[in-house]
Amino acid sequence: xxxxGFNMPINYKTGIINEHKNxxxxxxxxxxxxMGQILIENNExxxxxxxxxxxxxxxxxxxxxxxxSFLLNxxxxxxDDLIISNIDIKDKSYLYIVYNASRKKEDEExxxxxxxxxEKIYKENxxxxxxxxxxxxxxxxxxxxxxxxxxxxxxxxKYNNNEIIVSRSGYTGEDGFELSIPNExxxxxxxxxxxxxxxxxxxxxxxxxxxxxxxxxxxGHELNEKIxxxxxxxxxxLDKERLEDENLNGNKILSDQxxxxxxxxKIGLISTSKSMLRDGMTLFxxxxxxxxxxxxxxxxxxxxxSIAIGYxxxxxxxxxxxxxxxxxxxxxxxxxxxPFVKKNxxxxxxxxx
Amino acid sequence: MGANxxxxxxxxxxEWVSIENEIAxxxxxxxxxxxxxxxxxxxxPSVGNSVKAKDEICVVESVKAAxxxxxxxxxxxxxxxxxxxxxxxxxxxxxxxxxxxxxxxISDSNQYSELMSEDEYKQFLEQ
Numbered sequence: 001x002x003x004x005g006f007n008m009p010i011n012y013k014t015g016i017i018n019e020h021k022n023x024x025x026x027x028x029x030x031x032x033x034x035m036g037q038i039l040i041e042n043n044e045x046x047x048x049x050x051x052x053x054x055x056x057x058x059x060x061x062x063x064x065x066x067x068x069s070f071l072l073n074x075x076x077x078x079x080d081d082l083i084i085s086n087i088d089i090k091d092k093s094y095l096y097i098v099y100n101a102s103r104k105k106e107d108e109e110x111x112x113x114x115x116x117x118x119e120k121i122y123k124e125n126x127x128x129x130x131x132x133x134x135x136x137x138x139x140x141x142x143x144x145x146x147x148x149x150x151x152x153x154x155x156x157x158k159y160n161n162n163e164i165i166v167s168r169s170g171y172t173g174e175d176g177f178e179l180s181i182p183n184e185x186x187x188x189x190x191x192x193x194x195x196x197x198x199x200x201x202x203x204x205x206x207x208x209x210x211x212x213x214x215x216x217x218x219x220g221h222e223l224n225e226k227i228x229x230x231x232x233x234x235x236x237x238l239d240k241e242r243l244e245d246e247n248l249n250g251n252k253i254l255s256d257q258x259x260x261x262x263x264x265x266k267i268g269l270i271s272t273s274k275s276m277l278r279d280g281m282t283l284f285x286x287x288x289x290x291x292x293x294x295x296x297x298x299x300x301x302x303x304x305x306s307i308a309i310g311y312x313x314x315x316x317x318x319x320x321x322x323x324x325x326x327x328x329x330x331x332x333x334x335x336x337x338x339p340f341v342k343k344n345x346x347x348x349x350x351x352x353x
Numbered sequence: 354m355g356a357n358x359x360x361x362x363x364x365x366x367x368e369w370v371s372i373e374n375e376i377a378x379x380x381x382x383x384x385x386x387x388x389x390x391x392x393x394x395x396x397x398p399s400v401g402n403s404v405k406a407k408d409e410i411c412v413v414e415s416v417k418a419a420x421x422x423x424x425x426x427x428x429x430x431x432x433x434x435x436x437x438x439x440x441x442x443x444x445x446x447x448x449x450x451x452x453x454x455x456x457x458x459i460s461d462s463n464q465y466s467e468l469m470s471e472d473e474y475k476q477f478l479e480q
């Protein structure tokens with residue numbers, strides 16, 4: 001299937017549900033080379049310019065740690081969501097940013113305007129994610145992983161004499177790693193990893209159902225330029241000190257939103273029938289008033305029911321029933337706290353030095 | 354399979370039809386099953402309904418998408434495969450036998466003969 005200019009597999013041989021379960025129970029490998037990867041020199045003037053868009057104190061980021069963050073527009077809306085890390089490569093300090101394939105054009109315009117010598121490395125480097133509780137066991141025989149590496153730690157390791165960027169991260173709700181590796185060694189690494197019988201290649205389909213069960217937002221669905229991180233329920237990812245900083249895009253709007261009631265809220269939904277909840281379906285109260293829309297929906301292999309994320313108006317009292325229009329019929333859906341499936345990260349560590 | 358079982362025919366909407374004693378059995382083709390991926394739910398048609406060819410009569414939901422199933426020919430729905438209620442994945446395992454979806458009493462057997470043979474369907478898929 002075409003995806004952001006790439007031809008991507010929705011699933012491999014055994015199907016979405018099997019891939020999904022394998023990640024939850026063992027491990028699975030995703031080729032996410034379509035995503036953007038850029039290195040920005042850790043230079044004070046560049047960081048100051050980037051701080052206009054990124055709601056973190058970039059100068060204080062701890063070395064060898066990653067953070068979930070955003071590029072924000074003037075209204076505090078999300079241009080993209082991304083993972084940003086502070087890392088040394090060949091004795092030089094960089095910010096390493098991984099961003100969405102569908103937003104390369106918009107993001108790179110900003111990155112290059114802030115740091116003209118920023119290096120896009122996704123043409124030379126593949127990006128693989130190995131996800132699931134067994135990822136560490138599959139990986140540690142092949143790549144040196146220190147025992148004390150926690151979720152969102154990042155470091156440089158070696159494979160076949162190539163330097164590779166290894167971060168303990170991912171987007172499935174499971175423990176796992178992302179590996180940025182030069183193209184010439186990429187196939188070797190995948191073949192090497194797949195020698196383990198309990199792992200398998202996984203496609204976009206299971207990537208979507210895994211992140212949805214984990215309650216994680218996807219750009220173009222829960223996030224877009226008209227939604228702020230606060231409206232998307234992601235205020236935890238904003239540095240609150242930066243909201244007082246005039247240099248941050250939309251800082252006033254965001255700090256007001258933090259103090260006042262929002263017009264919409266993000267919710268998790270679970271189907272009460274066997275019908276599937278899907279992106280774009282409309283939600284109603286029991287008087288047939290439209291109260292919101294679904295932004296992502298899928299079949300949850302763990303819950304064996306359809307689950308969804310959506311937005312509804314804040315004034316709606318969630319003790320009242322919600323109906324979803326499915327093929328011109330209204331079907332009862334139930335609110336479910338996010339995430340649908342408990343996250344399973346190896347956690348520790350703080351944000352700043 | 355019965356002795357009077359006719360040749361299996363196919364529609365452009367990727368359904369298969371076989372006829373025995375003027376009763377048509379209908380399901381989705383193996384190709385359709387493969388492209389839909391894991392099937393998680395099927396909304397079966399109502400027994401007793403009279404339908405016309407090309408009417409949308411039920412829906413198959415896979416992890417990827419919802420697909421309408423059309424009546425391949427005119428007739429009356431006389432039976433549905435209730436096993437699919439509990440386990441729609443039977444269609445993934447055996448789309449063209451155990452995964453049959455519904456049976457119809459047909460009113461016009463000419464419509465049936467106009468459908469594609471297995472070879473014609475194979476050619477249609479290659480186009």
